[in-house]
Amino acid sequence: MTEKVIIVTGAASGIGAACMKTLVQQGYKVCAVDRDPIDAGAIGGTGSHLVTAKADVSKPEDCRNAVATAERAYGRVDGLIHMAAIHSTKTWRELDAEEFNRTLSVNVTGSFLMAQAAALAMEKTGGGAIVLASSGSISVSGVGGHGRGGAAYVSSKAAIIGLTRALARSLAPSGIRVNAVSPGATQTAMTAEYDEVALAKVAERTLTGSIGRPEEIAAAAVFLVSDAASYIDGEILAVNGGGSFGL
Ligand SMILES: NC(=O)c1ccc[n+]([C@@H]2O[C@H](COP(=O)([O-])OP(=O)(O)OC[C@H]3O[C@@H](n4cnc5c(N)ncnc54)[C@H](O)[C@@H]3O)[C@@H](O)[C@H]2O)c1
Numbered sequence: 001m002t003e004k005v006i007i008v009t010g011a012a013s014g015i016g017a018a019c020m021k022t023l024v025q026q027g028y029k030v031c032a033v034d035r036d037p038i039d040a041g042a043i044g045g046t047g048s049h050l051v052t053a054k055a056d057v058s059k060p061e062d063c064r065n066a067v068a069t070a071e072r073a074y075g076r077v078d079g080l081i082h083m084a085a086i087h088s089t090k091t092w093r094e095l096d097a098e099e100f101n102r103t104l105s106v107n108v109t110g111s112f113l114m115a116q117a118a119a120l121a122m123e124k125t126g127g128g129a130i131v132l133a134s135s136g137s138i139s140v141s142g143v144g145g146h147g148r149g150g151a152a153y154v155s156s157k158a159a160i161i162g163l164t165r166a167l168a169r170s171l172a173p174s175g176i177r178v179n180a181v182s183p184g185a186t187q188t189a190m191t192a193e194y195d196e197v198a199l200a201k202v203a204e205r206t207l208t209g210s211i212g213r214p215e216e217i218a219a220a221a222v223f224l225v226s227d228a229a230s231y232i233d234g235e236i237l238a239v240n241g242g243g244s245f246g247l
Pocket residue numbers: 009010011012013014015016033034035036055056057058082083084085086106110133134135136137182183184185186187188189190191
């Protein structure tokens with residue numbers, strides 16, 4: 001059990017919600033962040049172990065306010081698990097500049113802004129850890145359609161790899177580790193529009209023969225943010241049931 005303070009974004013749904021739950025169960029103090037309402041009912045409501053903050057992570061002020069909420073509640077910040085992101089399933093022919101830019105703004109700039117705000121807080125107490133979210137869609141698909149991520153989404157998740165590595169080097173002098181999880185297709189709102197074609201491809205591509213559960217990705221993210229991962233820095237951890245074989 002630990003009493004460390006972790007900020008979790010995207011906590012209203014899917015993997016972020018599973019991270020929030022896992023962290024609370026393990027004794028962490030959590031600041032849960034989302035643009036949508038967060039359901040804290042399943043983990044005993046808000047209180048000494050959980051506060052929530054409403055934020056649009058593409059807005060610098062919202063990110064700073066979310067971090068300030070954690071500092072006000074607990075007096076410090078030890079980690080960030082950043083899961084907030086939007087999907088874009090349009091094909092190359094359907095995509096326009098507006099959707100492309102919005103996807104990059106939320107998924108890439110949002111990751112940077114939350115990491116920057118959290119790092120400024122973690123610096124004050126001598127360090128911490130950050131976990132970002134890339135995606136297996138970079139290597140296996142990327143064409144959009146059938147509910148799957150297209151060029152805008154895949155570009156945004158590829159950028160997270162560069163961001164993770166750049167931040168790992170930038171923040172090492174401040175004692176802050178930065179890693180990312182790269183989930184395979186996982187059963188959340190983001191994949192709810194997968195049609196039969198997309199679902200069949202997911203199971204085919206994994207060694208486990210299954211689509212991921214949010215808890216399975218959360219377990220890896222919580223590990224990376226924890227002290228158990230103290231010697232892991234600048235890495236992208238595939239969590240995909242063996243999907244890396246690219247079958
Ligand atoms: N589900 C998958 O198959 C899958 C696969 C690979 C990577 N990922 C990545 O994992 C992370 C979590 O995905 P998920 O499947 O849980 O998605 P999800 O759609 O279930 O949850 C995403 C959350 O982010 C929030 N969000 C979106 N835009 C926001 C903004 N501007 N400000 C604040 N909050 C915002 C949403 O409200 C939602 O609660 C994402 O980064 C996603 O790209 C998911």
